[in-house]
Amino acid sequence: MSRLGKITRRSLLVGAVAIAGGAAFGVYQIRRPVENPLRPQEGATLNPHVIIDQQGISLIAPRAEMGQGIHTTLAALVAEELDADWDAIRVLHGPPAAAYYNAALAHGALPVADYAMRDWQRRVGEGIGAATKLLGLQVTGGSTSTVDAFERLRLAGAGAREALKAVAADRLDVAADRLRTEQGRVIAPDGTEIDYRELAEDAATRPVPRVALRPQSEWKLLGRSLPRVDMRAKATGTAQFSTDIDLPGLKCATVRICPHLGGGMESFDPAPALEVPGVEQVLDLGDGIAVVARNTWAAMQGAEAAQVSWTPSPLPATTEAMYDRIAEAFEARANSTMRDDGSPDDAEAQLEVEYRVPFLAHSTMEPMGATAVLEDGHLTVWVGNQAPRENLKVAAEAAGVSEENVTLHTVFLGGGFGRRVETDVTRQAARIAAQLPGTPIRLTWSREEDMRHDFYRPAAIARMRGAVAEGRATLFDAQIAAPSVTRAGIARMTGRNMGGPDKGHVEGAFDQPYAIENYRVAGHLADLDVPIGFWRAVGNSFNGFFHEGFIDELAHAAGRDPLAFRLDHVAPRSAVAAGGLETVRDLSGWDTDRAPGTGRGVAMTWSFGTPTAVVIELVEEDRGIRIARAWMACDPGLVLDHAIVRAQMESGLIYGLSAALMGEITFTDGRADQGNFPEYDALRMDTAPRIEVAILQDNPHMGGVGEPGPPPAMPALANALHDLTGQRIRTLPLKAHAPFLT
Amino acid sequence: MHALTVNGTDYQTDAPPETPLLWVLRDELGLTGTKFGCGVAACGACTVHVDGQAVRSCQVTLGDLWGEVTTIEGLAEGDRLAPLQEAWIRHQVAQCGYCQSGQIMQAAELLAETPEPTDEDIDAAMAGNLCRCGSYMAIRAAIHDAARAMGGGRAG
Ligand code: FES
Numbered sequence: 001m002s003r004l005g006k007i008t009r010r011s012l013l014v015g016a017v018a019i020a021g022g023a024a025f026g027v028y029q030i031r032r033p034v035e036n037p038l039r040p041q042e043g044a045t046l047n048p049h050v051i052i053d054q055q056g057i058s059l060i061a062p063r064a065e066m067g068q069g070i071h072t073t074l075a076a077l078v079a080e081e082l083d084a085d086w087d088a089i090r091v092l093h094g095p096p097a098a099a100y101y102n103a104a105l106a107h108g109a110l111p112v113a114d115y116a117m118r119d120w121q122r123r124v125g126e127g128i129g130a131a132t133k134l135l136g137l138q139v140t141g142g143s144t145s146t147v148d149a150f151e152r153l154r155l156a157g158a159g160a161r162e163a164l165k166a167v168a169a170d171r172l173d174v175a176a177d178r179l180r181t182e183q184g185r186v187i188a189p190d191g192t193e194i195d196y197r198e199l200a201e202d203a204a205t206r207p208v209p210r211v212a213l214r215p216q217s218e219w220k221l222l223g224r225s226l227p228r229v230d231m232r233a234k235a236t237g238t239a240q241f242s243t244d245i246d247l248p249g250l251k252c253a254t255v256r257i258c259p260h261l262g263g264g265m266e267s268f269d270p271a272p273a274l275e276v277p278g279v280e281q282v283l284d285l286g287d288g289i290a291v292v293a294r295n296t297w298a299a300m301q302g303a304e305a306a307q308v309s310w311t312p313s314p315l316p317a318t319t320e321a322m323y324d325r326i327a328e329a330f331e332a333r334a335n336s337t338m339r340d341d342g343s344p345d346d347a348e349a350q351l352e353v354e355y356r357v358p359f360l361a362h363s364t365m366e367p368m369g370a371t372a373v374l375e376d377g378h379l380t381v382w383v384g385n386q387a388p389r390e391n392l393k394v395a396a397e398a399a400g401v402s403e404e405n406v407t408l409h410t411v412f413l414g415g416g417f418g419r420r421v422e423t424d425v426t427r428q429a430a431r432i433a434a435q436l437p438g439t440p441i442r443l444t445w446s447r448e449e450d451m452r453h454d455f456y457r458p459a460a461i462a463r464m465r466g467a468v469a470e471g472r473a474t475l476f477d478a479q480i481a482a483p484s485v486t487r488a489g490i491a492r493m494t495g496r497n498m499g500g501p502d503k504g505h506v507e508g509a510f511d512q513p514y515a516i517e518n519y520r521v522a523g524h525l526a527d528l529d530v531p532i533g534f535w536r537a538v539g540n541s542f543n544g545f546f547h548e549g550f551i552d553e554l555a556h557a558a559g560r561d562p563l564a565f566r567l568d569h570v571a572p573r574s575a576v577a578a579g580g581l582e583t584v585r586d587l588s589g590w591d592t593d594r595a596p597g598t599g600r601g602v603a604m605t606w607s608f609g610t611p612t613a614v615v616i617e618l619v620e621e622d623r624g625i626r627i628a629r630a631w632m633a634c635d636p637g638l639v640l641d642h643a644i645v646r647a648q649m650e651s652g653l654i655y656g657l658s659a660a661l662m663g664e665i666t667f668t669d670g671r672a673d674q675g676n677f678p679e680y681d682a683l684r685m686d687t688a689p690r691i692e693v694a695i696l697q698d699n700p701h702m703g704g705v706g707e708p709g710p711p712p713a714m715p716a717l718a719n720a721l722h723d724l725t726g727q728r729i730r731t732l733p734l735k736a737h738a739p740f741l742t
Numbered sequence: 743m744h745a746l747t748v749n750g751t752d753y754q755t756d757a758p759p760e761t762p763l764l765w766v767l768r769d770e771l772g773l774t775g776t777k778f779g780c781g782v783a784a785c786g787a788c789t790v791h792v793d794g795q796a797v798r799s800c801q802v803t804l805g806d807l808w809g810e811v812t813t814i815e816g817l818a819e820g821d822r823l824a825p826l827q828e829a830w831i832r833h834q835v836a837q838c839g840y841c842q843s844g845q846i847m848q849a850a851e852l853l854a855e856t857p858e859p860t861d862e863d864i865d866a867a868m869a870g871n872l873c874r875c876g877s878y879m880a881i882r883a884a885i886h887d888a889a890r891a892m893g894g895g896r897a898g
């Protein structure tokens with residue numbers, strides 16, 4: 001039984017129709033309050049976000065905690081208005097439910113660059129966001145969680161507070177507006193105090209008061225770096241991830257699925273697996289096998305021992321052939337031309353170059369896993385995931401039960417980065433559990449299974465034409481070819497094919513705040529069926545590299561300093577973005593002389609609403625090139641928790657640098673050549689740079705922080721290498737081209 | 743039957759002797775604070791102490807155990823967290839947290855051997871512990887801080 005299950009059984013819930021009260025959307029269905037999924041056995045409930053029980057206040061979080069610190073910020077939003085005692089507040093993952101829809105996911109749906117959005121366009125975007133309520137998209141992704149929750153959770157807190165006060169007012173016979181609230185108590189003018197816990201049950205039955213939110217000047221929690229609510233559990237080993245659920249009679253399982261992507265299983269012989277001590281069962285999963293054993297080690301040994309013959313992959317046999325397939329997309333008409341300024345066809349190119357980036361794995365620290373049990377026709381699943389409703393649906397299907405007969409608990413994610421928006425491991429766990437009713441199954445993938453069955457960041461190619469005159473760029477003409485992540489992802493999630501221009505494919509290139517006379521970005525969608533998915537920063541993860549690598553080339557062609565060159569082109573379009581560049585210039589001492597044997601590179605990408613500038617410093621050492629230092633400046637607008645923003649920036653930088661330096665998945669006969677960290681590594685303590693982060697708040701609109709780090713980190717590194725050695729590397733990863741310390 | 747001592751508690755298990763300690767801890771004894779990341783000694787998520795020495799528990803078999811095991815669950819003394827854990831909380835080190843049991847156990851050995859580690863000592867000791875969330879800056883700061891806190895304790 002999860003904590004949430006226990007609490008909802010014997011809890012008292014406090015109500016406030018926060019959502020309908022807070023959002024002025026024009027459509028009837030959208031105005032209608034969402035259904036509260038929490039069903040306590042005692043008490044009543046109107047509010048899906050706050051539970052008050054004998055132990056105190058719990059926030060039911062609509063988003064998953066995958067390291068980004070979101071549970072802390074969500075709790076702070078509620079606690080700010082509710083006047084909860086910060087040290088006592090608990091946070092639980094919400095169940096799969098439409099009430100937890102993510103409205104901000106759709107804010108970026110318009111084909112307009114964020115920096116250039118007008119107010120009316122933002123409102124239209126928010127209207128589309130409101131429509132996601134109808135779809136009930138409960139997704140943690142797109143760096144949207146804080147933006148989505150900013151009003152909603154404060155209203156949930158404020159509504160609950162006023163309902164509690166109203167009950168106290170009746171009991172004490174004092175007007176509600178003469179009551180104060182503090183540290184989880186209502187306080188009367190004469191000093192009488194009533195604990196929220198004593199008021200909660202009555203408050204839950206109240207009509208919901210209309211409330212105004214407190215102004216920023218009165219905030220006590222928001223804007224501070226708060227102690228994270230998940231920190232103690234994570235420092236003591238008590239935080240529970242997907243495979244940490246202890247159940248009586250638990251068996252351990254692993255899978256071995258056809259490694260030739262798109263291929264299947266012709267036949268298998270379980271006998272050698274069953275000879276491994278501890279192995280109990282070998283199950284047929286259609287495209288592979290599951291091995292169930294007394295412990296995970298035995299299951300993994302068994303999976304390796306089983307004789308399996310696979311059917312071949314329909315994919316091109318080599319990575320080179322895959323690149324050829326991607327390049328073919330240039331021949332077909334563009335899917336989008338979302339930036340088309342001036343007349344690029346009439347401008348003569350001085351530079352024509354091609355950039356390439358490889359497939360990448362998410363490589364979350366925790367390999368994919370889940371726990372599941374089917375008991376009396378009811379399936380219970382524990383899985384760290386970014387899309388609970390999708391996972392629930394898939395689990396029901398796989399186990400052959402109705403959705404009402406599935407309980408899905410989201411637990412901590414050992415890294416997400418977009419990987420856990422998928423449902424594959426949930427499907428497998430549900431299937432295995434359904435074949436062994438009454439036996440709880442702990443399913444753990446090996447690292448090799450994880451790396452060979454990812455939904456990869458696609459490889460991509462960019463063809464660039466450019467020209468400069470009098471120290472300025474006069475032509476920036478980009479064609480970008482890759483298979484479409486958006487289309488693949490939407491098709492997987494909804495079963496529908498998406499048509500129309502694909503914004504995600506060109507984000508990070510078409511939407512950058514540069515003033516260039518002839519400026520065009522065209523997207524070409526490649527027809528290549530490698531499983532691809534949302535990898536931290538998605539399209540920005542390759543377009544940031546293309547755009548900022550080529551800007552650097554133009555700066556050098558113009559004989560200009562690359563940072564000053566950027567500022568000249570950015571300042572007329574966006575003072576906010578220019579501010580970030582100036583900040584990293586000053587922080588890094590950009591304009592001072594470089595020490596011999598050092599090189600510096602700069603890049604700036606505006607993604608997920610947050611312009612982020614990076615300077616990287618390389619130092620040549622005896623053993624190789626060290627990524628010595630990094631300076632970052634981001635401007636996500638209003639910052640609710642500085643320490644969390646800083647951590648996310650450092651995290652994104654290291655994730656991006658790791659990929660640019662050494663990330664590469666290649667395929668032979670549709671099977672990934674890399675299987676484990678020795679072949680697909682990342683920066684470590686001894687190779688990661690010292691990082692300084694400046695957090696600016698001049699942006700008038702709130703942006704995300706989880707994903708804006710990687711896009712500028714990658715080109716800044718390549719640009720620094722150019723500064724150090726004169727090599728202009730247009731193909732990642734960089735370690736293939738220069739002797740970096742890795 | 744195999745006997746082993748983990749965090750001061752004696753256990754018996756009939757798991758085969760070639761079973762790596764990691765899986766004995768997690769699946770046979772229910773001590774899930776120790777994590778699996780790679781199974782090939784390349785990530786450090788499974789780091790525990792055997793006889794005070796930091797080891798990759800995915801590489802040590804049950805049959806080869808040479809001493810008492812300490813895991814992340816055994817680092818605190820009752821409710822009193824170890825100085826490293828306190829420092830981890832002060833510096834808000836963990837992001838997803840999955841690597842952190844291993845990071846803390848590795849750092850514990852470092853401080854036991856080198857009470858005042860330099861940055862180079864930290865690089866050398868911690869390079870085997872991957873963090874895909876990139877929490878290295880915070881880990882480094884927390885190790886230095888814990889070292890100070892522990893040194894202060896000895897002096898006082
Ligand atoms: S799991 Fe043992 S080092 Fe990675």
Ligand code: FES
Nearest residue numbers: 838839873874875
């Ligand atoms: S905190 Fe996520 S891997 Fe280290």
